[in-house]
Amino acid sequence: MRGYVGLDLGAVSTNLVILDEKFDIMGEWYFRTMGDPVASVREIMKAASQLLEKTEVRAAGTTGSGRHLAAALIGADIVKNEITAHARGAIHFFPDVRTVIEIGGQDSKIIILQDGQVTDFAVNTICAAGTGSFLDHQANRMGITVDELARLAATSSESVAIGGRCAVFAETDIIEKQQRGVSRGAIAKGLCEALARNYLSTVAGGKRIDPPVVFQGGVAANLAVKQALEKQLEMEILVPEHYRVMGALGAALIAAEQGDPGRPSAFRGTIIRDMEFSLRTFVCEECSSMCEIVEVSDGSRVLGRWGGRCERWVIEQ
Numbered sequence: 001m002r003g004y005v006g007l008d009l010g011a012v013s014t015n016l017v018i019l020d021e022k023f024d025i026m027g028e029w030y031f032r033t034m035g036d037p038v039a040s041v042r043e044i045m046k047a048a049s050q051l052l053e054k055t056e057v058r059a060a061g062t063t064g065s066g067r068h069l070a071a072a073l074i075g076a077d078i079v080k081n082e083i084t085a086h087a088r089g090a091i092h093f094f095p096d097v098r099t100v101i102e103i104g105g106q107d108s109k110i111i112i113l114q115d116g117q118v119t120d121f122a123v124n125t126i127c128a129a130g131t132g133s134f135l136d137h138q139a140n141r142m143g144i145t146v147d148e149l150a151r152l153a154a155t156s157s158e159s160v161a162i163g164g165r166c167a168v169f170a171e172t173d174i175i176e177k178q179q180r181g182v183s184r185g186a187i188a189k190g191l192c193e194a195l196a197r198n199y200l201s202t203v204a205g206g207k208r209i210d211p212p213v214v215f216q217g218g219v220a221a222n223l224a225v226k227q228a229l230e231k232q233l234e235m236e237i238l239v240p241e242h243y244r245v246m247g248a249l250g251a252a253l254i255a256a257e258q259g260d261p262g263r264p265s266a267f268r269g270t271i272i273r274d275m276e277f278s279l280r281t282f283v284c285e286e287c288s289s290m291c292e293i294v295e296v297s298d299g300s301r302v303l304g305r306w307g308g309r310c311e312r313w314v315i316e317q
Helices: 037-047 067-074 082-093 132-142 146-155 167-179 184-203 223-233 243-258 269-274
Strands: 002-009 013-020 025-032 056-063 099-103 108-114 117-124 213-216 278-283 292-297 302-306
Touching (some): 002 067, 002 082, 013 037, 037 269, 056 243, 067 292, 082 099, 082 108, 082 117, 082 213, 132 184, 146 184, 184 223, 213 223
Parallel strands (some): 002 056, 099 213
Antiparallel strands (some): 099 108, 278 292, 292 302
16 A cells, blocks of 8 residues: 555654555554653553554655654655644645644644635643643642543533633632532533633734634533633634544655655654654854854764754755
8 A cells, every 4th residue: 555654743642644645544543652752652652553564655744843853753845834734734635624723732822724724823821720641730720630520520410610811820719619619510610611711812812703713622521611712702613533643644644645656765664663663852053143053963874964044054865
């Protein structure tokens, strides 16, 4: 089988998608990065090895905050930012999409499209209150998993107002509500509504949100957050079946569309399971920019460098 590979390496999760020639998803994998991106990439490639060994990969793409590292590790042909990748993934299932809401573990985004082109976007990477980590932290504070919190919120008939503009203040609010005897379901639902409210007022603040609206990222699994967004926006929100891996899907599609069909893919395949990688960081002193360069090697050769503002340290694949 001929196919295409997309890898989304983020701070919280590492996602892999394999497409066939018709761009249908043949396999998808979602792993926790757990603070070790090299190990996470190696493990996800190991998990996909059975299908990869049956696939002639024509092109591979990477995205996510660790996209340059991922590209160096797997031998990617295309490297794209998260905005472009998530937009392309959404368009694959919803060609008329106008707004993409993406809420992940560490950051959240809004992407505005018109006629299939990105016209505006915003990203929240500083405050946790509009991301999945907000719910993770509060669930841990309540002594339950984030999945349990989502179930409690979705089935609760009551809600309570939680100050969601700040994760620290939200925790104080939760303690006060617990001491008053408010049910865990009401608190859980209030947290999901607070996340939705915070997202719309900060990340999406000032943006015109037109339907169709597509909700993707790990938090899209939370029905209560989806319902809260729909209530506050007063419109239907669509959640794709493969909501967790839309960035990886977009990277694979872009690689298929922009890769050079006359040139073999640089993709290394399953051999990276057994390769040893080393990382080092140094400061370039060639100019006043003092760029911090990251370098990855396999012991015998340098596979990639990134972080510079110029092309001095770029390695041609």
